[in-house]
Amino acid sequence: MTETESVHIRAQNLTLAYGSFVLMxxxxxxINRGDIFIIMGxxxxxxxxxxxxxxxxxxxxxxxxxxxxxxxxKTELTEREQLMRGVGILYxxxxxxxxxxxxxxxxxxxxxxxxxxxxxxxxLVSLKLALVGLAGFGGFxxxxxxxxxRKRAGxxxxxxxxxxxxxxxxxxxxxxPVSARLLDDLILELRDSLxxxxxxxxxxxxxxxxxxxxxxxxxxxxxxxIATGDPNQLLAESRDPRVINFLTRxxxxxxxxxx
Amino acid sequence: MTxxxxxxxxxxxxxxEGAATDRLQVRLCGSWLRDLPQPAVADLExxxxxxxxxxxxxxxxxxxxxxxxxxxxFLLRLVRKGEAGGFAVEQEGLPEGVQKLLQLASAVxxxxxxxxxxxxxxxxxxxxxxxxxxxxEGANMLxxxxxxxxxAGRLVRGKARFRRSDLILLLQECGVKALPIVSLISVxxxxxxxxxxxxxxxxxxxxxxxxxxxxxxxxREMGAMMTAIxxxxxxxAAFAAQLGTxxxxxxxxxxxxxxxxxxxxxxxxxxxxxxxxxxxxxxxxDLMGILGGAVVGIGMFDLTPTQYLLQTSGALGLNDxxxxxxxxxxxxxxxxxxxxxxxxxxxxxxxxxxxxxxxAVVMAxxxxxxxxxxxxxxxxxxxx
Numbered sequence: 001m002t003e004t005e006s007v008h009i010r011a012q013n014l015t016l017a018y019g020s021f022v023l024m025x026x027x028x029x030x031i032n033r034g035d036i037f038i039i040m041g042x043x044x045x046x047x048x049x050x051x052x053x054x055x056x057x058x059x060x061x062x063x064x065x066x067x068x069x070x071x072x073x074k075t076e077l078t079e080r081e082q083l084m085r086g087v088g089i090l091y092x093x094x095x096x097x098x099x100x101x102x103x104x105x106x107x108x109x110x111x112x113x114x115x116x117x118x119x120x121x122x123x124l125v126s127l128k129l130a131l132v133g134l135a136g137f138g139g140f141x142x143x144x145x146x147x148x149x150r151k152r153a154g155x156x157x158x159x160x161x162x163x164x165x166x167x168x169x170x171x172x173x174x175x176x177p178v179s180a181r182l183l184d185d186l187i188l189e190l191r192d193s194l195x196x197x198x199x200x201x202x203x204x205x206x207x208x209x210x211x212x213x214x215x216x217x218x219x220x221x222x223x224x225x226i227a228t229g230d231p232n233q234l235l236a237e238s239r240d241p242r243v244i245n246f247l248t249r250x251x252x253x254x255x256x257x258x259x
Numbered sequence: 260m261t262x263x264x265x266x267x268x269x270x271x272x273x274x275x276e277g278a279a280t281d282r283l284q285v286r287l288c289g290s291w292l293r294d295l296p297q298p299a300v301a302d303l304e305x306x307x308x309x310x311x312x313x314x315x316x317x318x319x320x321x322x323x324x325x326x327x328x329x330x331x332x333f334l335l336r337l338v339r340k341g342e343a344g345g346f347a348v349e350q351e352g353l354p355e356g357v358q359k360l361l362q363l364a365s366a367v368x369x370x371x372x373x374x375x376x377x378x379x380x381x382x383x384x385x386x387x388x389x390x391x392x393x394x395x396e397g398a399n400m401l402x403x404x405x406x407x408x409x410x411a412g413r414l415v416r417g418k419a420r421f422r423r424s425d426l427i428l429l430l431q432e433c434g435v436k437a438l439p440i441v442s443l444i445s446v447x448x449x450x451x452x453x454x455x456x457x458x459x460x461x462x463x464x465x466x467x468x469x470x471x472x473x474x475x476x477x478x479r480e481m482g483a484m485m486t487a488i489x490x491x492x493x494x495x496a497a498f499a500a501q502l503g504t505x506x507x508x509x510x511x512x513x514x515x516x517x518x519x520x521x522x523x524x525x526x527x528x529x530x531x532x533x534x535x536x537x538x539x540x541x542x543x544x545d546l547m548g549i550l551g552g553a554v555v556g557i558g559m560f561d562l563t564p565t566q567y568l569l570q571t572s573g574a575l576g577l578n579d580x581x582x583x584x585x586x587x588x589x590x591x592x593x594x595x596x597x598x599x600x601x602x603x604x605x606x607x608x609x610x611x612x613x614x615x616x617x618x619a620v621v622m623a624x625x626x627x628x629x630x631x632x633x634x635x636x637x638x639x640x641x642x643x
């Protein structure tokens with residue numbers, strides 16, 4: 001059963017809808033352990049809604065999400081919370097709790113879900129901050145640091161409980177190219193060193209090709225996923241003009257960059 | 260977009276020759292700038308209307324000094340008229356930049372269908388939709404009420420999770436920091452009550468009863484009511500705006516996904532803070548109001564301080580204060596409830612935060628007055 005063991009998250013027949021407005025239907029894909037899985041597609045096609053469904057913020061209209069074979073939306077609430085504890089999420093704007101310092105932000109999940117003494121929690125907090133390059137910023141409030149730093153602090157909080165799945169919502173949005181590149185490198189390093197599965201929502205082509213090992217392509221016209229697989233492979237082999245158009249910034253198949 | 264190098268800008272002019280022939284030459288002169296008076300183009304349009312259908316319009320821009328979007332809007336209008344009226348507008352004579360921008364502006368055809376909402380719905384379906392909306396709102400409110408009661412239950416069992424330091428900050432925010440405004444308003448209310456009453460009482464020579472009137476009115480009604488309304492405007496709006504901004508920043512999502520219930524973590528401490536602080540503020544407001552009444556009684560109607568004090572303490576029983584305090588605790592729940600409800604329901608935009616704060620205050624004040632009425636009936640029935 002090696003194949004099922006390597007599957008970490010599986011979406012089956014997912015339909016995403018707001019009331020009667022169907023955003024996406026018939027989504028089927030699997031995310032393997034250790035994947036950097038990209039959810040891509042044009043603006044407003046439902047990428048963020050899909051992310052919300054995967055992390056349990058929005059119930060799907062139909063279909064199921066399996067974590068390690070457990071159906072997320074059909075289990076008991078307590079078990080669902082247990083599942084969520086193994087998940088870290090970096091929100092688009094960082095979503096740090098603005099009334100707390102960075103250190104308090106990162107310490108909160110630790111205080112809540114572990115019985116560690118305060119001194120050890122403090123050590124863990126400084127470690128997480130150091131990992132994202134923010135050593136010594138623990139006493140700052142989110143409003144006192146730049147947007148890029150907020151994002152990295154958000155990542156530190158997402159990693160607080162050493163999750164085995166990390167979700168990123170548009171990690172490079174609002175970052176300069178160099179910071180975006182550094183964040184990509186950080187994501188790769190985290191995946192390699194923590195052995196975590198990473199799911200990234202993005203439409204940043206540079207990131208998609210640099211870090212993605214698997215992906216799903218959402219198409220707003222047909223309201224479903226029209227391609228899955230390694231983005232580099234998709235670029236080289238896909239026959240679908242919509243996918244090619246997206247992955248080449250509208251240049252077309254004949255202008256595919258050399259890989 | 261200005262292409263001119265001349266420093267003096269001439270007012271734009273428009274000249275044309277060849278009217279009523281098949282070739283109309285239009286000369287654009289001067290600076291076509293937004294801030295200068297626009298030339299009268301009605302005559303040209305009139306001239307075009309009288310031309311035969313095959314007319315071509317050509318431009319001569321030798322004397323054109325500068326141009327900006329005002330020239331473009333004029334030309335676009337001309338092009339549209341040409342399409343409708345059957346004359347061709349030839350762009351060759353125009354400056355290169357103008358030609359490119361005109362091409363750009365007409366590259367994507369105008370969206371004709373308009374927004375879906377522009378379609379007028381029949382009256383019945385609009386009424387139906389509104390009713391459904393109101394019902395949904397009611398259901399949401401009930402759900403929120405239920406959740407907050409559940410959270411309160413967990414609090415009583417000692418299982419609720421929130422940060423103690425948050426509660427302490429909130430207590431300070433709703434308590435000590437509200438004292439100045441509560442003092443000011445209650446003293447003034449006491450003064451006003453005394454003035455209004457004294458006009459009547461003086462005609463009977465019964466000024467001493469000012470003390471009774473102010474004391475009872477403050478303790479039973481005005482202390483609780485005024486504090487609640489101040490707190491609705493001050494703290495209820497702040498709660499809605501805080502929670503609304505947290506919703507916009509995805510902070511509430513972050514709480515939920517980490518397994519923290521926003522109900523326990525955000526709503527509960529705010530409710531607790533107001534429930535605890537409102538009676539204290541109310542008691543303080545009662546005393547300040549009585550003080551305000553005393554200023555009028557002693558300063559203007561020749562009562563001595565001792566007289567006033569004795570009269571007040573004779574008129575007021577503990578139950579009068581108790582009614583006010585119970586009410587104010589209840590009003591505290593109402594203020595926190597509407598503030599948190601609107602904040603949690605807030606949409607994800609800046610204007611949504613604004614309307615959340617507004618509707619939190621309106622809802623709180625309506626509820627306060629409503630429940631004050633209920634309390635009045637209740638105390639009457641129970642004759643306390």
